[in-house]
Amino acid sequence: MKGNVYLLLRQGGWEARATIAPEVDEAYWFGRTAAKQEEDCPSRQGRREESCGGDAVEAWLYKEELPWGQACLAADLWNSQQRGAAGRAGPGRQHPFQRLARLVAELQELDGRRQSPGIAREARQQLACRWGERSRGAAVSEETAGLAQLAAGLLQGRALLGCEARDLLVGAAGPGAGSSWSGALQLLSLLGQARLAGAVAAGDGGRRAAGELRCRRCGSGGVCLRRTRCYACGRMCAYCEACLMMGRSRECELFVTGVYTPSDAVGKLFCDQARMGRSHNISTGKAWGLSPAQEAAAAQALHFIELKLQQRSVMDASGVVSTNGEQPQPCPDRDFSHDQQQTVPVRHLGQDQLLKTSTRSSLKQHLQPHSLISRFTQKLFSSLLPNREEWAHYFLLWAVTGAGKTEMIFPLVETVLARGGRVLIASPRRDVVIELDPRLRKAFPEASVVTLYGGSEQRWERGSITLSTTHQLFRFHQAFDLVVIDELDAFPYHGDPMLHYAAGKCGLPGGPTVLLSATPPREMQAAAKSGRLAHARVPVRFHRHPLPVPRLVASPPVAVMLAGRKAPPVLLKALRESIQRGAQCFVFVQRISQTEGMAALLAKALPCRHVAATSSQDPERAEKVKRFRACDIRVLVTTTILERGVTIPRSDVYILDADGRLFDEASLVQMAGRAGRSADDPFGRVAFFAKERNESQLRAVRHIAGMNKAARRQGYLR
Amino acid sequence: MNSGWIQLASRLARGLLHKSMELLAPAPAECLVCSKPKRAGRNRDGLLPYGYPELPLLAASLCSSCLKAIPWMRRIVCPVCGRGVHCDDCSRRSERAFMINRSAVAYNPAMREWLALYKYRGQERLAPMLGEMLLPACWLLMRQMGGKGWDFVTYVPISEERAMERGFNQAEEIAGHIAGKLGLKVVRTLKRTRHAGKMSFKTRRERISEAKTLFKMDEQSSRYIRQMAMERGREIRILLVDDIYTTGSTAEACAYAIQEGSGGAAAIYVATWARS
Numbered sequence: 001m002k003g004n005v006y007l008l009l010r011q012g013g014w015e016a017r018a019t020i021a022p023e024v025d026e027a028y029w030f031g032r033t034a035a036k037q038e039e040d041c042p043s044r045q046g047r048r049e050e051s052c053g054g055d056a057v058e059a060w061l062y063k064e065e066l067p068w069g070q071a072c073l074a075a076d077l078w079n080s081q082q083r084g085a086a087g088r089a090g091p092g093r094q095h096p097f098q099r100l101a102r103l104v105a106e107l108q109e110l111d112g113r114r115q116s117p118g119i120a121r122e123a124r125q126q127l128a129c130r131w132g133e134r135s136r137g138a139a140v141s142e143e144t145a146g147l148a149q150l151a152a153g154l155l156q157g158r159a160l161l162g163c164e165a166r167d168l169l170v171g172a173a174g175p176g177a178g179s180s181w182s183g184a185l186q187l188l189s190l191l192g193q194a195r196l197a198g199a200v201a202a203g204d205g206g207r208r209a210a211g212e213l214r215c216r217r218c219g220s221g222g223v224c225l226r227r228t229r230c231y232a233c234g235r236m237c238a239y240c241e242a243c244l245m246m247g248r249s250r251e252c253e254l255f256v257t258g259v260y261t262p263s264d265a266v267g268k269l270f271c272d273q274a275r276m277g278r279s280h281n282i283s284t285g286k287a288w289g290l291s292p293a294q295e296a297a298a299a300q301a302l303h304f305i306e307l308k309l310q311q312r313s314v315m316d317a318s319g320v321v322s323t324n325g326e327q328p329q330p331c332p333d334r335d336f337s338h339d340q341q342q343t344v345p346v347r348h349l350g351q352d353q354l355l356k357t358s359t360r361s362s363l364k365q366h367l368q369p370h371s372l373i374s375r376f377t378q379k380l381f382s383s384l385l386p387n388r389e390e391w392a393h394y395f396l397l398w399a400v401t402g403a404g405k406t407e408m409i410f411p412l413v414e415t416v417l418a419r420g421g422r423v424l425i426a427s428p429r430r431d432v433v434i435e436l437d438p439r440l441r442k443a444f445p446e447a448s449v450v451t452l453y454g455g456s457e458q459r460w461e462r463g464s465i466t467l468s469t470t471h472q473l474f475r476f477h478q479a480f481d482l483v484v485i486d487e488l489d490a491f492p493y494h495g496d497p498m499l500h501y502a503a504g505k506c507g508l509p510g511g512p513t514v515l516l517s518a519t520p521p522r523e524m525q526a527a528a529k530s531g532r533l534a535h536a537r538v539p540v541r542f543h544r545h546p547l548p549v550p551r552l553v554a555s556p557p558v559a560v561m562l563a564g565r566k567a568p569p570v571l572l573k574a575l576r577e578s579i580q581r582g583a584q585c586f587v588f589v590q591r592i593s594q595t596e597g598m599a600a601l602l603a604k605a606l607p608c609r610h611v612a613a614t615s616s617q618d619p620e621r622a623e624k625v626k627r628f629r630a631c632d633i634r635v636l637v638t639t640t641i642l643e644r645g646v647t648i649p650r651s652d653v654y655i656l657d658a659d660g661r662l663f664d665e666a667s668l669v670q671m672a673g674r675a676g677r678s679a680d681d682p683f684g685r686v687a688f689f690a691k692e693r694n695e696s697q698l699r700a701v702r703h704i705a706g707m708n709k710a711a712r713r714q715g716y717l718r
Numbered sequence: 719m720n721s722g723w724i725q726l727a728s729r730l731a732r733g734l735l736h737k738s739m740e741l742l743a744p745a746p747a748e749c750l751v752c753s754k755p756k757r758a759g760r761n762r763d764g765l766l767p768y769g770y771p772e773l774p775l776l777a778a779s780l781c782s783s784c785l786k787a788i789p790w791m792r793r794i795v796c797p798v799c800g801r802g803v804h805c806d807d808c809s810r811r812s813e814r815a816f817m818i819n820r821s822a823v824a825y826n827p828a829m830r831e832w833l834a835l836y837k838y839r840g841q842e843r844l845a846p847m848l849g850e851m852l853l854p855a856c857w858l859l860m861r862q863m864g865g866k867g868w869d870f871v872t873y874v875p876i877s878e879e880r881a882m883e884r885g886f887n888q889a890e891e892i893a894g895h896i897a898g899k900l901g902l903k904v905v906r907t908l909k910r911t912r913h914a915g916k917m918s919f920k921t922r923r924e925r926i927s928e929a930k931t932l933f934k935m936d937e938q939s940s941r942y943i944r945q946m947a948m949e950r951g952r953e954i955r956i957l958l959v960d961d962i963y964t965t966g967s968t969a970e971a972c973a974y975a976i977q978e979g980s981g982g983a984a985a986i987y988v989a990t991w992a993r994s
């Protein structure tokens with residue numbers, strides 16, 4: 001994709017702008033239809049008046065089309081030079097356009113495209129096109145304006161590549177939009193309803209020219225970017241390999257982010273409620289049929305969300321959040337800390353923690369000098385001690401397996417929906433998303449639910465509840481009032497910075513994010529325990545029986561069992577007992593290659609014939625899980641692929657090679673969590689079979705026993 | 719302002735340094751195609767075709783299961799198009815503008831996936847590896863030519879529209895890697911006269927009749943070939959590279975255009991990555 005750069009003189013002085021449709025800009029600033037355009041977009045009254053039409057004096061278009069990324073970069077560099085020059089003696093005698101032409105020539109020289117950066121003055125003159133008096137006749141066509149209006153609605157909160165935006169508009173407005181889509185997008189960007197940048201760009205999407213190149217969509221940089229020769233822009237153009245599967249993001253590709261303006265009601269009503277001191281959480285809890293533990297946790301989360309939405313609306317009102325989609329300045333936490341301590345019954349910064357924080361800040365100050373080594377250590381320290389602000393907008397709902405996490409988020413969703421807000425519920429796992437869909441539709445029959453996963457039909461729809469896999473979040477930008485992330489420690493979300501980036505940018509700045517997990521990563525547990533991360537723990541299952549505590553059983557490794565074609569008697573005895581009591585048995589092994597062999601071994605030794613094996617490589621996985629659920633299969637040998645999301649009413653869990661490298665504490669706790677999930681059979685059996693007792697097993701047992709203890713202490717157990 | 723430029727230049731220099739380091743870096747730890755971790759030091763004998771062991775890049779970029787999945791064209795039945803089974807197309811056609819075609823692999827679903835990953839998804843990282851896969855086919859061609867080499871390499875062009883959309887020409891990239899390995903230069907000889915719809919939606923007859931006028935050689939390359947033929951006093955041997963050979967009509971049309979343009983002073987050999 002290519003674009004142009006132009007210089008615009010307004011009352012504030014000169015500025016450079018990049019455009020994908022110069023004729024739209026000309027008409028917008030100088031044409032006679034400028035006033036009419038304004039009426040088309042009734043929102044944003046205040047901003048438009050200062051920015052539109054009226055005060056534009058003259059403009060110079062650089063006629064040569066540049067690669068889009070380069071056009072953005074040129075405009076940003078010019079603007080930052082201009083700002084820098086304003087502070088000094090004066091911008092110099094050169095005409096602004098000459099400086100632009102030289103800048104572009106220098107950029108092209110860096111690309112190796114042009115041999116001599118100093119092109120003759122005459123040549124430069126030929127590249128210039130002046131807009132002004134003569135542009136009065138220019139006009140934006142009705143078609144473009146209409147399409148822009150349509151696009152404003154469709155693009156709200158979206159972050160799309162140019163080709164995706166085009167497909168979306170053509171899909172919505174018919175093939176006629178194929179020619180005017182770029183004009184429509186440019187008009188939207190002039191009206192401040194969308195932002196156009198390079199899909200791979202330095203710094204803040206080209207706003208700041210500093211910094212290394214990054215993919216705007218997935219946040220990857222460095223080795224994930226690859227430069228190749230590009231026919232579309234004619235230069236060595238970088239593309240992002242990390243998010244290639246969602247369409248190719250590259251330097252000359254357009255990246256469109258549509259502005260989502262939340263309804264004023266979202267924050268205001270909360271303010272009023274907080275002022276009246278009305279607490280609605282109890283009634284809400286009852287309405288959803290929550291257990292006391294669920295209700296208490298949901299109430300805490302509700303308070304947190306309330307507070308964050310209220311803070312955001314204050315920020316909005318004071319104009320801290322800029323409307324053109326830039327990151328807001330972090331809101332000074334101090335302003336609200338008083339308020340927070342009164343209303344939120346979550347744990348707070350203890351004395352020792354304060355001490356640590358102040359040590360850190362003094363450490364940071366100490367390391368200010370800009371030597372390479374000190375900067376490195378600074379980075380190291382800041383990664384070791386995540387600062388408090390990092391977690392300021394997060395709430396961790398730490399609920400044991402089978403606690404009924406989904407029910408707990410219903411009141412949160414309801415409260416945001418009731419105020420016209422938009423909610424996102426994201427999970428790394430596609431099966432979870434598909435399973436949640438009917439439950440949400442049933443719980444909120446009035447709301448429009450959009451479910452997104454690879455290959456989903458509703459790809460371009462926008463609803464008040466969006467249910468999505470974390471991968472689909474790349475296509476959103478500051479689009480939701482409330483973000484809920486389920487199973488945050490599950491593969492592939494855990495440990496993937498790309499997905500974290502996506503999840504971080506899809507909520508409105510300063511808006512609340514609720515994290516759900518039974519086994520939060522250790523650093524998050526530490527943050528919660530020390531009070532930096534607001535959280536609520538639900539130590540009991542919805543049926544109010546304790547979690548089954550795993551038994552540690554000594555047994556030979558699976559490899560030995562398979563080699564000797566003999567399963568140890570302890571395992572067979574345990575399985576026989578389970579079958580006799582009518583339970584379904586999960587048998588977990590480490591390797592995919594071991595599943596079939598183990599299933600054959602067990603089938604031979606057990607009284608029942610219904611033994612099967614499945615893994616991620618098994619095309620019939622869904623079918624086998626279904627048969628397992630229907631008791632058609634009694635013993636299912638599997639890998640960690642079934643560690644979450646599968647609920648079998650009466651089930652026992654046997655984990656072989658529990659001392660294996662692939663089974664960590666979280667994984668063991670999750671697998672153990674498959675047992676005893678229903679109220680009819682709350683005491684399922686769990687056993688870890690291993691040659692050795694290692695740290696992971698002991699930690700998992702401690703984790704489960706600790707939760708049971710907490711539940712007993714709080715009186716949640718039946 | 720100058721300091722800003724110095725910064726920008728130094729950033730660029732650092733970037734270049736980075737790139738050069740990348741070239742020096744050891745083989746990637748994961749398979750280029752399936753992204754699974756690759757185990758080093760595995761014995762990969764017998765996985766490569768034609769008894770040529772020297773495809774270091776291929777062995778270094780793929781895991782052994784992907785390496786095993788490559789359906790090399792080992793058996794050649796049709797002497798013209800290099801197909802592994804009897805070939806109606808070639809026996810039907812009496813006159814041909816190109817000499818012979820040899821393909822590296824059979825176009826099975828796995829190869830279709832690989833090509834799609836590169837061509838449609840735009841995973842350009844695969845280009846050197848795909849280029850290297852074509853090397854055995856080129857060696858085979860050379861053997862059948864009696865050990866004579868080519869004068870230069872050329873490729874099947876794509877339309878302007880497709881180039882804008884895709885950003886690269888897969889045949890050109892593969893040709894570039896082949897030429898690098900063979901120590902030849904790549905010459906851009908052809909251009910596409912119009913944007914033909916997707917070939918895969920057309921019947922055989924349509925393809926053949928339409929393809930005839932699809933390509934054109936420009937004046938400059940026409941002169942270049944004629945002059946070269948005059949200087950060397952023999953016909954010019956050209957290696958034409960494309961990603962896939964289906965009916966051979968694209969290869970035929972390109973060869974035809976080159977013959978037209980050069981006044982029959984060229985002998986065209988075709989190397990394609992896959993034979994469907």
